[in-house]
Amino acid sequence: TRATLERIEQAADLNAFITLTPDSALAEAEAADAARARGEAGPLTGIPIAHKDIFCTRGVRTSCGSRMLEGFVPPYDAFVVEQLRAAGAVTVGKTNMDEFAMGSSNETSFFGPVKNPWDRKAVPGGSSGGSAAAVASGLVPAATGTDTGGSIRQPAALTGISGLKPTYGRVSRYGIVAFASSLDQAGPMASSAEDLAIMLRGMAGFDRRDSTCVDRAVPDYRAALAQTDVRGLRVGLPKEFIEADGVDAEVSSAVTAATEALREAGAEVREISLPNAGMAVPVYYVIAPAEASSNLSRFDGVRYGYRCDSPADLEDLYKRSRGEGFGEEVKRRIMVGTYALSAGYYDAYYRKAQQVRRLVQQDFARAFESVDVIAGPTSPSTAFPLGSKADDPVQMYLSDIFTIAVNLAGLPALSIPAGFGDGRPVGLQLIGNHFEEGRLLGAAHGYQ
Ligand code: GLN
Structure with missing residues (x-):
């Protein structure tokens, strides 16, 4: 733990951490x-993990990458934090992230961007970019992340590590700052499928809250891990993924x-079809902002977090606290989501998006009648330059063309390193049927 803390100090230029907790870590x-x-x-x-x-971490600042949570020190631990602590893991700190997990490059963080350890002029991916950079640079062997549309898998791919988004409902969301509640899921980031397996066991479980x-x-x-044999494994390659536009050669x-x-x-290995895959990004950018606009209404400058200076009245307090506390991308999502949910537009956007979401789910259900796992790229590009x-x-939204459908369908999926393109890591995504994390990890382990 001491060596880990020293390494983190030496790698401060990566900006992977927002808060370090050396005293509690040593204890x-x-x-x-x-x-x-x-x-x-x-x-x-x-x-040592991050x-x-x-x-939420009891007694330790939790910022969600935002100014809006300034001064917020939760009085309780998230379920995942509790579980991993009970399993004996040592928490060394809290990692940097896109503000409220909205982003694919870590550049929306109030605490500044994280650098990719493979190329410090490139992004590490996002929104779990701090966790990805911390694992990729060997600062910690494992870290936690959350994935609403790709935020574990895409940064894992861009930094050459492994990351797993479990089935929706596998890991309790208690104590995770909510982004889009029907999509959010916590998962592990580490350097191998075996380490993901150990971490997932530590994180998963039922929780009434x-x-x-x-x-x-x-x-x-x-x-x-040993129970899944790659021999005989039926792997589907969606033709929509192979033919997608904008994928780096x-x-x-x-x-x-x-x-x-x-x-x-x-x-x-056989070709399959997910006919509605192309609808996933547009559907997500109605549903996720809608849920976010509702979830983020709790940040009002009254109860906790950032509050503007000398408000004139209650309305001024709300307006300026939220206006000064939230960054640009978060405001964009709140506006889009509020619009999509408003009377008169609800049927045209939100209801329609929910209907197409069902079609996306059905595509996967049909595919899993004939294959065990679905394979494809995690991200259309390797790490792109900062800015x-x-x-x-x-x-930026198109960074998640291959990951978002998985969240809409609530399925488990992981990204593992699959070589390099132009000296930068490429990720292979494997998608499984509901609660088949074991088979996914076994396939990834067999490949590795
Ligand atoms: N990049 C996507 C977004 O910005 C997904 C983020 C996530 O999974 N948290 O919404």
């Missing part, structure tokens, strides 16, 4: 040593090489 490490001495150590005992700053959490036994994912060739490797290892898409929201 937790001592407790872990004591547990080990008593012969009570589990696979996570004494392992939490994305979207998870999240009504969408599913009461289902948590398998020993690590023990299950290096990404396509690295992903083709990866699927060829799966075929050579005995997988049955290159910051002023072009639509280009």
Whole structure:
């Protein structure tokens, strides 16, 4: 733990962390040593980890990458934080992220962008960019992230690590600052499928405080790794992913090489179709902002977080606190979401989006009748230069063309490293059926 804290200090220029917690980390490490001495150590005992700053941590500032939460010190831990602590993991700090998890490059953070350890002039992806950079640069062996539309998988791909978004409902959302509640899911980021398996076991579980959490036994994912044989595994390649516009040639060739490797290892690789895949991004950009506009209405400058100076009256307090506290991208989402939910537009946008969301789900259900996993690129490009898409929201939104449909359908998916394009990491995405994290991790482990 001490060495980890030193390494983090030395790598301060990455800007991967918002808050470090050295005192509690050293105390937790001592407790872990004591547990080990008593012969009570589990696979996570004494392992230093970092939490994305979207998870509430008791007594430790939680910013969600925003000025709006200035001064907020939660009086409780998120379920994920509780669980990993109970498993013996040592929390060394809170990682940087896009503001309220809205972004694909970490550039919307109030605390400044994170740098990609492979190329400090490039983005690490987002919104879990701090966690990705911290793992990719070897500062911590594992970290937590959240994924609403790709925020675990896309930064994992851009930094050459592994990241898993579990099935919606697998991990409790209690204590996670809500972005889009029907899509948000927490998951692990680490350097191998085996480490993801250990972390997921530590994070998953039923919790009454999240009504969408599913009461289902948590398998020993690590023990299950060996149970999935790549031989005979039915792998589907969606033709809509292969034919998608705007995919870097290096990404396509690295992903083709990866699927060829799966075929050579005995997988049955076949083409499939997800006819509504192209609707995923537009549907998401109605549903996610709608839910966000509702969730973010709690930040009013009254109860906690940022409050403007000397408000004239209540309305001025609301207006200026939110106006000064939220960044540009967050305001854009609140406006889009409020519009989509307003009377007269609800049927045209929100209801329509929910209907198309169902079609996207049905595409996957049909696909999983004939394949075990679906494979494709995680992101259409490798890490792009800092600033290159910051002023072009639509280009930024297209970073998630391959990841967003998975959230709309509530499915589990992971990204694992699949070589390099132009010296930058490329990610291979594997998507599984509901609650088939074990099979996904097994396939990824077999590939690795
Ligand atoms: N990049 C997407 C967005 O900006 C997804 C973010 C996420 O998964 N949290 O909304």
